[in-house]
Amino acid sequence: MTHLIELTTPYLLLDPEKMQRNIMRLQAHMDELGVVLRPHVKTAKSIDVVRRLFPSGVGPITVSTLKEAEYFADFGFTDMTYAVGISPDKLPRVARLIHAGVRLRVLLDSVEQAQAVVAFAQRDGIRIPALIEIDCDGERAGLRESDEKIIAIARILQESHQFEGILMHAGGSYHCPDKAAKEAAAEHERATAVTVKQRLNTAGIDCPVVSVGSTPTAHFATDLTGVTEVRAGVYVFHDLVMAGIHVCELDDIAISVVATVIGHRPDKGWIMTDAGWMALSRDRGTAQQELDQGYGVVCAMDGTPYRDLIVTNTSQEHGVVALRKGSKAKLPKLAVGDKVRILPNHACATASQFDGYVVPKIDELVFWPRINGW
Template sequence: MVLAMINLADLTTPYLLLDTAKMTRNIDRLQAHMDKLGVTLRPHVKTAKSIDVVRRLFTNGVGPITVSTLKEAEYFAEHGFTDITYAVGISPDKLPRVLELLRSGVTVRVLLDSMAQAQAVVSYAQKAGVTIPALLEIDCDGERAGLTKNDPKIVEIAQLLHENNQFSGILMHAGGSYHCPDKAAKEAAAEHERATAVAVRDTLQKADIDCATVSVGSTPTAHFAKNLSGVTEVRAGVYVFQDLVMAGLHVCALSDIAISVVATVIGDRPDKGWIMTDAGWMALSRDRGTAQQELDQGYGVVCAMDGTPYQDLIVSSTSQEHGIVAVRKGSKAKLPPLEVGDQVRILPNHACATASQFEGYVVPDNNELVFWPRINYW
């Protein structure tokens, strides 16, 4: 739901600005790639958490989607989305909320990687008299949760779920692709993700267990996959907005980043070469995702209000409500002549983390401003 128009003079910084033209280009780019490869895209809406954004991902507006919290699942279900994958390992305490969604007519797939979780899902489903479709998480690169592809528990767990009509397929996330700045490495990560998924599917089929869903995905591998044969769907989320981490991985350019934090200059420290703004870590988040990349962007890249980055100007450090803006170490650039009251835009390291600091997006719309609310929490 789009809220009322906003008067620019009434805005208090820091706020989150969304460029919908850039967002649309990002959406169209990945969708075109998936269409070319003939695979369904199941966007991860944990980045946007806004119905006004997510409706723009689909021509029919109803999914399929991936969520990271049950609050997201409930929120998007209220807006007509009925095909949802909850892509975080399930715990028994969350099953009553899953049940409510199922009984409302929403398909919610849960994720697990242990016999204990599988037994909890089967037991709860039997008592409730429902089917809870479950995906088995596979670890393709040692980055996070999941069972490795040769683990015999894969067949054991899938068999239990299959016998009780709960097995939906497998899911994996190539988190290692976030450490692949060059094109060949990203392409290799995408192929490794695909090949691992297909190998596990084949193992299950040999055990007479149907594997209807073969779900893979990360924003880097989604963009650099060259072959997705055997895969039924791809998940990605941050591609909608992009961010400095993705730019550092050469998945996008700085000019593709669709969100920025608008901050106001509140002072300076000429003796230290600092400009102070009112956007600290409460606005930008503590995410330092570029710290290990070739170019460390501090807590964000500082731009003029038209979106043009100042030369080598970053948020070098933060406290709760203060952002310290400085020229990158080693650069010969000069501080821009910003004065108290001037405003700047700061591009985020991690779009998901920065967006989570705000209640919604300020969106320019035909020379007006509107507010698109988003949800947070669990």
């Protein structure tokens, strides 16, 4: 029997019990609010994880790449939203999926994209369902709720029966540390969506899909009247960014990078590990939060965080572990060869550095592969 201590580091460790609690928590909240949850599989990118989201079904899901769409289609998933603005060069791959029986919605926010979708669909003899992206908080792509182009684009799509509805992502919620602010972000996201739907209806355009979502707003929404579905992704694992804005606790974070101590720099107060940015990623998502967690929080192998111990710097294959600036704690006595677990800033970014998850299962270890790429 292989033990964790025997595996070559760095590797990505997944706690299936924590993951399952995270899944059940959000699903219960969506059930309470009476709205369909369309999980974003860009975080996990693994059929073994996504099957835990749908123990008796196959979707609906959100994808961020066509490679994800093709991968999950191979496992029987046929209801997908590709939630990244469509470029014309990707339409042949979209068409292949549709011809294979996948209902794949695309996303756009310009007349040019809409015209490209309509023209391609007509040439190929298919229907490509499209959603218009709405920007509810100035954080990313999309059209503001009062933009007249929304109606113009919807008409172009409606005339050829391609229009499905609207989609938005409240990225600003990632900057909301307190409960009231996250609830307000969720309500603003919902209200913006409903306003746009009403504008479309007034113009004589049916808008069957009203899709909203982010992990913070999904957890803190109190009313989803008018919304047809919610999307969220990182909640499956959670991470330090989510903990930093109090969406979860450190103990809810289901993945960690296991690293080995490879040296010491007593003159600098450093412990060196073999997990650099190639393992942890360059993501510094907590840098602007109340508590900067460096490149990750360092824990013992049982998951207990060492007091004030973080990864303060990285190079490609080296991680510098040190006490947080100003800390009164003492460095733990970690010898060369000892193992530690590092909680990630951004689960999506860190997971993308690996080709799969090491998962403890009763008295054995199993490996759940994942995909990367586009």
